[in-house]
Amino acid sequence: MIKVLAIDDEPLALKQLATYIQKIPFFELIGECQSAHEAKVIIDEENVDAIFCDINMPDLNGMDFVKSLSAPPIIVFTTAYSEYAIESYKVNATDYLLKPFGLDDLKRAANKIKKQYDLEHQAEALTQEESEVSQTDDDNALFLKTEHKVIRIEIDNIRYIEGMSEYLKIHLDSQSKPIIVLLSMKRLEEHLPKFFMRIHRSYIINLKKIQEVNKSRVIMGEDLYIPIGDLYRESFNKYLNTKFLGK
Structure with missing residues (x-):
């Protein structure tokens, strides 16, 4: 479409x-x-x-x-x-x-x-293989350019992605320091599987890593709160409704 x-x-x-x-x-x-x-x-x-x-x-x-x-x-x-x-x-x-x-x-x-x-x-x-983002054959990893090298990132290892102007901070479970890449949110979003969702203009989260949803934010870990943007609230709530087992 x-x-x-x-x-x-x-x-x-x-x-x-x-x-x-x-x-x-x-x-x-x-x-x-x-x-x-x-x-x-x-x-x-x-x-x-x-x-x-x-x-x-x-x-x-x-x-x-x-x-x-x-x-x-x-x-x-x-x-x-x-x-x-x-x-x-x-x-x-x-x-x-x-x-x-x-x-x-x-x-x-x-x-x-x-x-x-x-x-x-x-x-x-x-020209896809010349892109700044490449996906491996097993579909479970990405190659990203950061600084002056290309690194491999396991998709399941990504907790959330944070946008900051022309750059992205990719926060991983395996390390405390985020990886910073020169890339747009839209571009990376195209290469992520369905268990990732954009819930704010500046944040994409790994839905598997959600610990709690509290009012207008998602809790991803201790002292880690991601806001839910107004433009994304409806689609996020639809996702929650498909998983919600309460009354």
Whole structure:
């Protein structure tokens, strides 16, 4: 599924856009945003493959928003003003929808997105072994670059991962000092098995290591409390409900 974000400052236009996106079988709508600032928060925290973005928005318009992204997803601009068409392609937009547009228009844009998405992921597969993260054949370890060397880490040995700007601290059971790597949360998250979960924008935890859940935090050990972020509370609670045996 291609993870898609809808952005438009007009509530009715946003609702219509979201409705169209949900009719595309290979799309997964992961958010509806009424500002570029809202969208930036989601893009920083989630894997977003494509965005449908209005151009004329207060505070930060869609064009400047896309230019501000260091690694923008696939872009389709939506606007009522045709004069932005040429500028949109200067920022490598995949398509440009002139309002008012219908479902057929969005389907054509969706097919362009899928074509680009498939091409990018084919290229990614070919260069996977050159990635900063590699997985071993037994699927139980990772190779990570740290300082000037590559080290092997047993996945089961990871207690939790802490994000700090462009770096990650990987906390292990086997040692008190964390391993620090230059890597994004999203990138490492892609290589972790299902028993790891992101419960805060700055924390991924090993679910097998949870000792207690107390209000808005997870207790992973003595004096080790990991906060549960609002954006992640629902998915974490769903996980707890699958394991909970009480009344």
